[in-house]
Amino acid sequence: MNATPVRISLFRRMLASFVILILLFTLCDFLIFSVVKKHLHSEMVEQNGLKLQHAAERYHLHFERIKSVLFERYTDRDVTNLETQIVKKAAYEQLKTRPIVQDLQNTASQSELYLDNLILLFHASPLAVNKYGPASPEETLGSLYKSGSYPLSYWHEQFERKNNFMLHPAADFYNAKEEAAPKRLIPYSIKPHMASYMLIAMIDANRMQQGILGDASDAQLTVLSADQRPLFQTGRPVPAVDEQVLAGLAAIDNDTHYTVQNGNYYFASKDAGGLQYILTVPTREFNEKLRHLNWMMLLVWAVTVLLGLLISVLFSKRIHKPVRQLLSSISNPQDNGPLHSQIHEFDLISLKIQGLLRDKEDIRGELQQQQSVLTSFDYISKLKSINQELNSWQSIQGNEESFVVVLYELRFRPVSFIDLPINREQAAQSIGEHLKLVTDERFPNSHTFQMEKHQFLSVIPGNEKEQIVAMVEQLKPILDRDRRYCLVTAAISSWFSHASQFGHAYRQVQEMAQQAKLLEETQLVTEWQSSRSAYALTLTQEQELTAALQSGNEQDAVALVERWLMTLHQEEATVLLFRLLAHNISTQAQKILEHYKVEASTSWRLKPLMQQLAECCTLEEYTRTYREYLRAVSAFIREKKEAADPIIDHVMSLIQEHYAEDISLDILAGQLNLTPAYVSTYIKEKTGVNFMEHLHDTRVRHAQELLIHTDTTIQDIGLQVGYRNISSFNRMFKNRTGLSPGEYRRTHLVARSS
Numbered sequence: 001m002n003a004t005p006v007r008i009s010l011f012r013r014m015l016a017s018f019v020i021l022i023l024l025f026t027l028c029d030f031l032i033f034s035v036v037k038k039h040l041h042s043e044m045v046e047q048n049g050l051k052l053q054h055a056a057e058r059y060h061l062h063f064e065r066i067k068s069v070l071f072e073r074y075t076d077r078d079v080t081n082l083e084t085q086i087v088k089k090a091a092y093e094q095l096k097t098r099p100i101v102q103d104l105q106n107t108a109s110q111s112e113l114y115l116d117n118l119i120l121l122f123h124a125s126p127l128a129v130n131k132y133g134p135a136s137p138e139e140t141l142g143s144l145y146k147s148g149s150y151p152l153s154y155w156h157e158q159f160e161r162k163n164n165f166m167l168h169p170a171a172d173f174y175n176a177k178e179e180a181a182p183k184r185l186i187p188y189s190i191k192p193h194m195a196s197y198m199l200i201a202m203i204d205a206n207r208m209q210q211g212i213l214g215d216a217s218d219a220q221l222t223v224l225s226a227d228q229r230p231l232f233q234t235g236r237p238v239p240a241v242d243e244q245v246l247a248g249l250a251a252i253d254n255d256t257h258y259t260v261q262n263g264n265y266y267f268a269s270k271d272a273g274g275l276q277y278i279l280t281v282p283t284r285e286f287n288e289k290l291r292h293l294n295w296m297m298l299l300v301w302a303v304t305v306l307l308g309l310l311i312s313v314l315f316s317k318r319i320h321k322p323v324r325q326l327l328s329s330i331s332n333p334q335d336n337g338p339l340h341s342q343i344h345e346f347d348l349i350s351l352k353i354q355g356l357l358r359d360k361e362d363i364r365g366e367l368q369q370q371q372s373v374l375t376s377f378d379y380i381s382k383l384k385s386i387n388q389e390l391n392s393w394q395s396i397q398g399n400e401e402s403f404v405v406v407l408y409e410l411r412f413r414p415v416s417f418i419d420l421p422i423n424r425e426q427a428a429q430s431i432g433e434h435l436k437l438v439t440d441e442r443f444p445n446s447h448t449f450q451m452e453k454h455q456f457l458s459v460i461p462g463n464e465k466e467q468i469v470a471m472v473e474q475l476k477p478i479l480d481r482d483r484r485y486c487l488v489t490a491a492i493s494s495w496f497s498h499a500s501q502f503g504h505a506y507r508q509v510q511e512m513a514q515q516a517k518l519l520e521e522t523q524l525v526t527e528w529q530s531s532r533s534a535y536a537l538t539l540t541q542e543q544e545l546t547a548a549l550q551s552g553n554e555q556d557a558v559a560l561v562e563r564w565l566m567t568l569h570q571e572e573a574t575v576l577l578f579r580l581l582a583h584n585i586s587t588q589a590q591k592i593l594e595h596y597k598v599e600a601s602t603s604w605r606l607k608p609l610m611q612q613l614a615e616c617c618t619l620e621e622y623t624r625t626y627r628e629y630l631r632a633v634s635a636f637i638r639e640k641k642e643a644a645d646p647i648i649d650h651v652m653s654l655i656q657e658h659y660a661e662d663i664s665l666d667i668l669a670g671q672l673n674l675t676p677a678y679v680s681t682y683i684k685e686k687t688g689v690n691f692m693e694h695l696h697d698t699r700v701r702h703a704q705e706l707l708i709h710t711d712t713t714i715q716d717i718g719l720q721v722g723y724r725n726i727s728s729f730n731r732m733f734k735n736r737t738g739l740s741p742g743e744y745r746r747t748h749l750v751a752r753s754s
């Protein structure tokens with residue numbers, strides 16, 4: 001037997017979910033708290049490290065300044081003169097100490113140096129000079145500055161040292177003649193090797209500590225010499241830095257900068273002079289801050305958990321109540337009044353449930369409205385033989401009904417000839433709506449839709465072609481009202497008996513629409529006729545057009561094209577043939593522009609005219625557009641040919657004046673003092689054609705004029721234009737015109753007589 005699943009009420013499930021969330025957030029709080037503790041510890045460590053670094057830098061700078069002062073005073077001229085007098089054993093009364101005393105007074109009075117006194121001590125004489133004046137060493141260092149750590153013998157022993165400067169450990173000094181409190185002084189002496197006198201600076205340790213450390217003057221700072229000797233300490237008395245602490249500091253890496261021993265944090269830093277500064281911070285200072293943070297976080301956590309539980313219970317009840325009411329309203333459909341809840345979402349759910357049936361009816365109505373769009377899509381897919389995915393759409397699938405297709409093709413006239421009050425898309429949409437309105441009225445089961453931006457198509461069931469023709473003839477006067485802007489060709493297909501023939505029907509009306517003539521009216525095509533669907537320029541036409549454009553003669557080019565247009569017009573050619581002619585002419589012109597290396601940025605200006613050629617609807621429009629187009633092409637070629645080039649100008653002049661003579665590339669190169677190979681390459685590069693091609697083109701062109709305008713024999717004409725051999729003349733002429741000289745003359749005679 002299957003066990004009955006345990007069911008839990010929504011209230012209990014929500015309350016359990018809230019409790020789980022509270023536990024998860026509690027875990028997150030503890031994780032965050034541990035991170036905060038670590039961060040606080042790191043900040044405290046970093047703060048003490050920065051405090052030590054700042055103090056070490058200031059102490060170092062101050063000691064360097066004292067060193068500079070000692071050096072200046074030691075090397076003072078008055079001091080060296082006094083030393084000289086002592087060496088010469090001058091009498092005591094003759095010793096000049098007054099200037100030295102004044103200098104020592106001035107130096108000691110500088111408050112920023114924190115100096116208590118400066119003592120100048122001589123080894124070879126019982127003389128010690130300080131800011132109070134000259135005195136004996138016993139009086140100065142044995143009475144005025146008496147210290148158990150620094151007896152007079154200590155200073156005499158310093159004359160044997162080799163170091164120039166020496167910072168001595170701090171000690172208490174007192175005046176033996178007065179009962180004043182002792183002073184904590186740091187001696188700093190200068191005595192070069194083998195020197196006979198020494199200068200000692202008595203630095204007031206307490207004043208220096210207050211001036212350098214400021215608010216942090218109670219910091220427990222220990223300063224050691226380079227050989228690990230304690231020099232002085234600041235702040236409250238702390239345990240001495242023993243060898244174990246020094247070993248621990250020596251073993252720390254650059255990322256830690258501190259060690260913890262004996263219940264204290266020891267931070268170390270060295271300055272450039274080799275002095276080592278050790279900051280001692282009791283562990284209890286760290287622990288007190290962390291303990292305060294622990295209690296604060298615990299209190300916040302407890303309050304948060306209690307509030308979370310209380311809010312969870314209240315919120316679960318608040319959500320559970322409208323859910324019960326909602327279930328009650330669903331179980332009692334007759335009670336379909338709106339749910340009044342303080343929660344907006346529940347009110348929305350109630351309204352949505354009540355509106356489901358209304359939405360169902362609305363959706364059904366929208367589907368009915370979209371049926372026309374889906375039908376159009378299905379027709380387009382069938383007409384274009386597109387495999388579509390609407391397998392469930394039964395609008396025309398499996399439809400055995402016969403049909404007739406009507407294609408309306410719109411040809412908008414070029415914008416340069418008309419001022420269309422609306423854009424083409426809006427105009428096409430307006431025409432399409434009118435076509436659909438009329439067709440639906442005459443044939444209710446028909447379907448009219450837009451196939452392309454310039455095509456509308458009607459699918460009319462049955463075989464009512466006569467009625468369809470009558471409808472289109474009635475539409476013709478209406479469509480002709482807009483012939484200034486747009487011309488319409490209506491093609492009516494044959495009768496087709498099955499929906500599977502949609503693709504064939506569409507191809508048929510497309511081909512029928514191409515039978516439209518160059519007429520300025522709406523045209524109706526009801527029968528498919530085999531007509532010419534290709535057009536290409538003959539070799540003679542290409543050569544004539546090329547010659548006219550290469551010479552930059554726009555009149556000749558325009559005359560040629562107008563003659564071709566007139567021929568097509570007289571033959572009642574279709575619009576398709578006129579468009580193919582335009583394509584061939586523009587293609588040939590583009591080849592010539594590329595031949596003359598006209599830059600793309602320049603030839604790009606022909607794009608609007610080429611687009612206009614593709615949209616021309618009348619013979620007049622074609623004529624005007626061709627004139628503008630050929631004028632622009634000829635101008636580009638003339639600009640390219642008229643570019644100043646003395647070599648090319650000389651070559652062309654020589655060919656034009658002496659084409660009938662026996663000239664060659666060697667003769668031309670000799671006139672230019674250049675090699676034939678260079679001249680040939682230069683002409684080819686600049687004009688795109690080599691020298692002999694230019695010469696033969698000129699000769700054939702003059703031969704064409706003689707054949708048309710004179711009765712001279714072909715052999716004599718060949719001799720006149722430079723060909724000594726009639727076979728060479730015939731070959732070159734036919735190569736360039738496609739006809740022999742005799743055929744060319746007969747063709748033009750026939751054309752002239754007709």
